[in-house]
Amino acid sequence: MKIEEAQRLSKLPIYVFALLDKLKADERAKGKDLIDLTIGSPSHLPPKEAIAALIKALEDPKSHKYSSFEGDPAFIDAVCQWCKQQYSINIHKDEVVTLVGSKEGLAHFYLAFLNPGDTLLVPLPMYPSHFRGPVLTGAEPIVLPTVEKNGFLPELDIIDKSIADKAKILSLSYPTNPTAATAPREFFEKAVRFAKKHNLILIHDFAYAELYFEGQKPISCLSVPGAKDVCIEFHSLSKTFGMAGWRLGFAVGNKQLINALKNIKTNLDYGPFAATVKAGTAALKVGDNYLDEMRQSYQRKRDIAVNGLNSLGWQLKKPLATFYLWVPVPSGFNAMSFVEHLMHKADVAVSPGIGFGDLGEGYVRFALVETDEKIAEAISRMKKAGIKYNG
Template identity: 40%
Template structure:
């Protein structure tokens, strides 16, 4: 049996590998506290659940959606005006995604031909690169360095690379580094994209999960941004709708139209009750957003401060639902540290190398357990003796 050449680019997904490691431990009767996958465990508000339940009880809602409801697009436009100060044409500048992961996996197919260059952060969330690779792209990594506050330095990208690049994927607040970008950086991003005729895709999944300052804004709020790109946004983390798979591509009308055309040939739209739940989430009482942000802030403080107390010095991350931590001295790789932490403390995290070469020497911790389990994880790590070596 013969398979496509593109599959040679893909190994087993890192989170599948970690899940197998976890299951092997559990088969031995050992408890594992899994902080590897960013699976939110904070449920939607009662109002959102009620909207979903009522729509799911209506037998008329089990037809193919085919396309987005007009009410959904209008809700997104109102949300972006109210929350980000960005005017969106609901008829031309928004299309839903079956989660940002799906959108990121397919988006490059609308832009990339075989051999085209795509600029991606290093480290980055894996699908930022995997999606373009599926489309046949050649990736050019843009290093995110600690000494540069994990900001992409556009001056480091050679002109000949920038001139042949068709797409650039960026994301702040950033997964996995948790970094935020100041306004001037977005202005530089727009100018760079215009100079080299590059389409920008900005992933804005974590704009609400900012802890020690005001929540983040939108890439599209910066002058000229809509001329050069689009923004992905998601209801997974902010509204607890991760399993429902709700995301949006918003911005440049031509780009949105092309993606909508591709999706019309790939799926039959988002389940109508889920569309109803999404409308309820972004138009309803927003106190749930503050409650979610506060829950993650408490978890961050608990974990980061607790780790520092036992000898693993981790600063408080500024945003997202993750912690990006340097591995302790004495370990040759992030993967070695992850395996040691699992075997000796029963705590599972993700090696930074899974996010790209520049992630080596770090691990990503997902704040997906309540504070009691976070404290249990810290106590297990203390007892392991790993951080007293």
């Protein structure tokens, strides 16, 4: 039998992270003790209230049935309250959809709105779901290049009118994975005006909403007056509550956009496991202490890593959000060769910038999701191996 995959799979750019997994497996097979800073899987644990709620829900026979398409009303209420309390946005219960993690929601949202041949505007470097998801639908991402000099914000003013008018979606995500960039309110105001002017759906992926430092709280795009006319915002419990493996997120915003996402999902899944949703409801109600401690733990890791890398010649600024560092590679290397060099010489694994789009060439991403000691150890291994930044 000749097995032929659908053409949409062959259109995907090479998955650099599969290559990276192989490199790590090869090193581990040689007995190397890698310090793995590749994947943005949080190091903090879920709130104890969430774990207790999960255990309780597991004992409830109702938890083991198919979940309702409309979602658990208690979770939806908790989401509405959370949005009000954390971001000062008013969300009605019809404007919420529960997701099996925000990655699932993003992929299905693109599938619900993009036809083959459609275009969408995507700033790069960015989380791969925003360009790989659309490619799977047959649409074509139009890259908005972002660079450090402009704070990794796309220059919306210079986009050709015909390109903006033809596009269907503008995808944003601030704080950004991988660059750790944040966006000011004025940028979101501009983005909402731009989306309205060119009749674009505005996606805001807000996965790192709570992972910020020095009191610099990120802005919800929906807090811009009138944003709900065009915007859907994706939230994740993975990063906020250390629940990456649980697969729970939600999207809020424009009701028509939410309904289309609900509609496509009724054909594809039944939503997350009911017991996980009960745990998520408990998590959304934990007090500020949990979140403050979480932020302090990543701020410590950020400081150890930035001070350490700067002592090796880098001149990194301390990012104000996320647990990532976007680090230029020393001259003589490209992203992938520096990843291999770090892995072979220092037993430290990081991600190549090209995994986040071509514009990530020349950078690697450190995910600071190990213990403070391991992060300090990674720096001292680099120092011992003679790794320096030389411009």
